[in-house]
Amino acid sequence: MQDYQNQKSTVLAILDDHLTMPGNLLPILHSIQDTLGYIPPAAVADIASALYLSHAEVHGVISFYHYFRETPPGQHTIHICRAESCQSMGSKALENHAKQALGIDFHETSADGKFSLEPVYCLGNCGCSPAITIDNAVYGRVSPERFDKLLASYQGAE
The missing domain is CATH 3.40.30.10 (Glutaredoxin)
Structure with missing residues (x-):
């Protein structure tokens, strides 16, 4: 959770940039992963809240697509x-x-x-x-x- 506090501003900026885009969940997830290297599990709450989705809906998309990571990648x-x-x-x-x-x-x-x-x-x-x-x-x-x-x-x- 401590690491996410350092990344939260990045996640919130990405959310803000994509908020009005139709079908924005996948572009948001891609942008977060492209920027941070993974999608921090703690970000799910911020994503869900911004998009008026449940945590389960956001997590379901992340876990469905094997491309998305929930842990930092190796070097x-x-x-x-x-x-x-x-x-x-x-x-x-x-x-x-x-x-x-x-x-x-x-x-x-x-x-x-x-x-x-x-x-x-x-x-x-x-x-x-x-x-x-x-x-x-x-x-x-x-x-x-x-x-x-x-x-x-x-x-x-x-």
């Missing part, structure tokens, strides 16, 4: 493609390896706060399956061994 976000092309080229094994290497599941952040792991359903890099992104960089033909090398390069860059 780096890894997306693993789970689309058909990547699956046919071994993304399930890569996914299992990444989870084990990081010690987390999808939608979680490593204990050291360095990496968050997220699924994605097509990176548009089908010719180089399996594909991942780390932050905004796209990598193709990622084997478990290449994943480990990429991970090490991001760990060493800090």
